[in-house]
Amino acid sequence: MMRMRLNEDEQEILAGKHGPLPQRALRHQISVGDFFGAADFVPVTQAHIMADTESLGEAGVRYLEELAAYDEGQQRVRIPTITDPRGTDFSKAGMLGQTAAMLDLERRTIAALVKLGVTMTDTCINYQTIQAPIRHEHVAFGDTGVVIYSNSVCGARSNFEGGPSALAAGLTGRTPRYGFHLAQHRRATLHVRVDFAPVSLNDWGALGAVIGRIAGNYWAVPVIEGIEGAPRSDQLKHFGAAMASFGSTALYHVVGLTPEAARLADVAPANLPSHRVTRDDVIGLQRSYHASDTVDVVVFSAPQLSLYELRELADLCDGQRFKVPLLAVTSPQVKPDADRAGYTARIEAAGGNVLAGMCFYQSYAREIAEANGWKSLATNSAKLVNILGGYGYRPMLASMEACVGAAASGTLRLG
């Protein structure tokens, strides 16, 4: 029995007066909203869909094609609706060892999403490249790194919206009001004191990973003290993406930095459980992944690299000649700028590859490992090392500089 309260517009959608597609989308949203006890819907301004074909499979692609096949005029999204990375960079698929069947699924998915009115941005850094949400803006974002950055750094309001639900939000222009759309769930549930300031992106990621492990579940909201100064967007990108990956965390506060936590008391009730995280914890997490010195492949991805990260990588690649493959993955919005600035040419002159519009772990990671004989992988992404263990890799976390050194020598040396 449906428990959500529907307004007049939503009753019309549910009755099919706007066509079968939004009706079907709303039914899906009601089932999820009822599961979480949502009282009603909240309008959203943007949706962001994760729909890589490794996750979709043939069944998911057929599902999208079925939705796209509804009569003309009934199949368009109502709000700006964009996409997370695809499962390939078509221009580099041969180098990755991807098959024709994988690329065919990708093409069918793109065709279906375009027909639904979705804009193929293919990025997990839309808050850096497309349009960052503002404080109190309700959105339906899919990609945990996007959600945690939008909630925490921007002060926007989103739950983790998986592909089917983000698409449904695009088609109806709303989402069930539960979780982080509600002020009461945005209050901190644990306190974390950090006694050092990370600098490198891998240290920021490792710090996020340690805090994510402590937080432990989606509903836990850490409030963090002890981070001095003003971290850069890329640092908080890796921090949040790792926290979300290790903890399924969707929101954190940093006292004096993030918009909802000017003071501890703004977000934290008294007597929260408290934890201390030290530099040794962060170093220990990174060393726990250092299973071998030999490296088969170096990957910079998850999240996609910003223009500034590519600039730093290009500087490190100058004068190098790589022995093992080095892949740097960015968004389709950043890639043309990297090309114009000469960063792509400098990275590729050393033997690296700059890929766009995909993400490494969403691109048939197991199959491309088997195709290329990749086992030991070095990266500066804490999120990536957390994911790839389940794909048969031996992933290792190190600084960008150490990873570039590993590409040149085939050996990873931690500082």
Next chain:
Amino acid sequence: MTAGVFRARHAIGRAVRGIALVAGDGFSARYDLDRIAGVFCRPTHKLVGQSYVGKILVLDTAKGGVATAWMLHEMQSRGVVPLAVVLNSVNPILAQGAALGDVPMLAGFEQDITLAVPSGAEVEVDPSARTLTIIDDQPR
């Protein structure tokens, strides 16, 4: 031998009966499963190497990213899917995936459900009543 009825705060799907596979560990289809072989494959997962196909998974919490929202649907299409998923703590992705993939799900109990249900027990999951019932607590 019936050993208990446990009520959940969150429920979705149809009633099913089957064998419980239990661990005090998390769940993410992308992070933890070899979805082709139908086994847990993350080396550090407590159920590594064990088949999840046709089992009622009883685990601690939803982990990881958003992919499970699609993956349960894909796994269901090939019949390489758990019969149901029962969690102490759920995130939206698992619920969205259960809705699309027609995988019954319960979440949120008064006690730690991974300690209350013996692995191998025969259990019934009834989302309409929001209950998990142990039908026979002797491991199969």
